[in-house]
Amino acid sequence: MRDKVLEVKNLTMHYTTRKGPVYAVDDVSFYVGRGESVGLVGESGCGKTSIAISLLKLLPDNAEILSGQILLDGVDLVPLSEDEMRRFRWRRISMVFQAAMNALNPVYTVEEQIIEAMQQHMPHLSDEEMHARVDQLFELVGLDPAFKNQYPHQYSGGMRQRAVIAMALSCEPDLIIADEPTTALDVIVQDQLLKRIREIQEQLNMAMIYISHDIAVIAEVSDRVGVMYAGHLVEMASTEAIFHHPVHPYTMGLMSAFPSIVGPKRELTTLPGEPPDLLNPPPGCRFHPRCHYATSICREKTPEFVEYEEDHYVACWHPGGEG
């Protein structure tokens, strides 16, 4: 077995809402190996962002982790207090979110903000070392260090996202969680940024969880991919396995519904119906109302997330559509 940086075991979290509890993450287990890039893909409301904020324990007031473990190098983060957690964030796990503008404080220059993060978590560095490190980080993410004394609003969208990545990398974390970091960007900028993220991740041998709704982006940046549906992790395997021989009917549907500009123009298939309302999810397998292969067992019992082939996990009663 590979050396695991992060291991999530049976994580369940819910939001309390006016209409009842919403189990956004339900019994999810997966691991991230050292230096590995794991993609999490799913549609809006499937719980992928809820996993990200659970891992960092940046939960809103109405959210709560009910059970499970989040083991970072063997230390369980779930029971930690906010003070203890603060020592882990940035230093051990850091994050890049979609809205880069919100992550940057408009009244400080970008350099000041990166240095502030370093002062808290790497106090052993001298001032000169920190300034030198900002230059290094800027070059690493592909920004001209000449811009470091500017304010966030003077940056373009792509530059801001790079600055946020530089900030996330500043304290040399073991794991970085990137939640849709390129979604708001145009394709050419997105492409450049994706390449840079991938290079940095490999160069620093840093583990990464990359969250996106776009399976094409996931294909570009991940070694392994987890597919989420309605709060469940339904399939997880190497990127190649997920894209070339998916076995969960949802993954299969997703792949054949996704248009591509290369290769022959194949017919796109449609998944019938809509994702379920998590307030009132269907019994049994949550995908069964939209599944071609559903049988009575699918309607009654939730399938376990088990190893189907080596390192290819799936939660389905009929993986690959077989009886």
Next chain:
Amino acid sequence: MSEGTVATQHTYVPLWRVRLNLFLRSLRTNWALFAENPIGLIGLGIIIFFGLFALAHPILMNTVWPSKIYDPVSGYDMEVAFHPAPPSPRHLLGTDPLGRDVLSQLMYSTRYEFALGILSAVVTVVIATTIGAVSAYYGGIIDTLFMRLADLVIMVPFLPILIVLSALTEVGMIELALVIGILSGFGGTTIVIKSQALAIKVKPFIEAARVSGGGDFHIIFRHLIPNLLPISLLYMMFVVTGAIFSEAVLSFFGLTTIQMSWGIMINTTQLFGYLLRFDTWWLLIPASLAITTLCAAFYLVGRALDEVVNPRLRRR
């Protein structure tokens, strides 16, 4: 999802019935949201209490209270030797310096306070919503004109205007309600509603309505104003509070020609020099308490409505 039993047989049910049912349904859901907030319920409770209080007056006058003694304006109790008399079983809140029953005055005034508050609020909302929607929609010179007018109204203090006005003409309840309504309608409320209208104006459904062929009138009245109504209703509550309070202040200074109101009650107390005397508390306390609680009640209802209207303010 669908409890819409109405909808399933829509072909048999006329459109107006469907709409009525939808309206009732939205009323029910909004009530459920409103009822979750104790603040709003307290406010509503107080308002209902005052409502019953007002309704009880004519009934009492026609049954147990002979008008000679208990009439709020012209009554006089000959059997009491000295006025103002303290509370007694005969006069539960005592009598005023002119020998009139305080409780009767308090109850009689209530209906006028309501009428004043609601009339001025309706005037405000009608003016503010129309102007807000129109100036947000057209922008340009129309917008500039109304907004500068609003600035002007805000800049000129409210009470001095009313003081000047009362010197020029007789200011009764209705005139006062209209003045308060108009000033508030052209002033601050318009600006708030216009800013809301600006946010709605740029929504794609407005463009969709234009692509459908809808003219300016259609867009303003079918799209803009219906989306402004919740916030208008909210501001209505705050205007009621302001109107009742303004009336009290003006009447206290003797600037209105209103015969009887809570403000007049305090004014009478002051005229006869009982204002700062604690031994005649029944002259001052009931009326001021009534003003404060009714103002507060409308304000509380407004706050609770705010949470219904702006989902972001809700806790969950």
Next chain:
Amino acid sequence: MRDEILVDIQHLSKLYPVETGFFTRTNLFVHAVSDLNLQIYRGESVGLVGESGCGKTTTGKLLVRLIDPTEGKIAFHAEDGVVDVATLRGKALKRFRRNVQMIFQDPYESLNPRMTIYDTVAEPLDVQGIGTLPEREERVAELLETVGLTPASSFMFRYPHELSGGQRQRVAIARALVVEPTFVVADEPTSMLDVSVRTGVMQLMQELADKLGVTYLYITHDLAVARYMCQRIAVMYLGKMVELAETEELLHHPQHPYTRALLSAVPVPDPTYKRKPMEIKGGISKPINPPPRCRFYERCPIADDFCRDNDHPPLEDKGGNHFVACYKV
């Protein structure tokens, strides 16, 4: 079907003044759309593709006359004669709106939250004064079934917030089609939808095009979606159309350096596929009083002095109806 022109756009431009002080008159203009020429044929579906800020949405809004053009003509060939969209007003404009409709990007914002589905879909009939009340009701019910909201009666009197994103977009499609338009501008109609729902809406739009003979201008930033929705694709860059060709031709033989860069940057849902790298400088600037040369000059990998010294290149047929605006191709 390729012979009959439905919309003929000639020298279409839209300039926005840059906001400055109250009294100073600005001579700075954003050239949102600049000298655009395009013929749309009856029954086809043309894709308008480009990055944010390239003027594709502005073009769409000009075509449905949500905004007035600064210059140019849009000849619309209606059944009862040709009209110039740019100068329509009053009754003629209202009648034009029966023929041309628009579908918007955001299904959460394009439906009035205080109107029921029935009222929303019936609105065009209502303002155009088409049909009696029962007829409208019947027409709306029929159309809701057509767009896949079945049974219609369970959707008619619901409010938008009770529907999912995909269902709302279907409502928006129904509203656009209720007056039986011949031309529909679809502005990113699927970009806010999830993959599993998106395909259904795309297929619906295609079916309706075949069934009702609707012509689409399909605005999108996503070339993969355009590939499935359109017979021809026009690529826009900073207010200019830089390339126009049949879809597969454009995807397989892109000529303009910008199109080539765009195509090579689109991520591919296949981990084993290696894209050809294409290095151009990122970032896109606002075309405020652009210098009289190729708009792509600053980012172009193959530009030379000729490109710098000459005006923006004209859109020329490079063979087989493949139009490119570039001196170096």
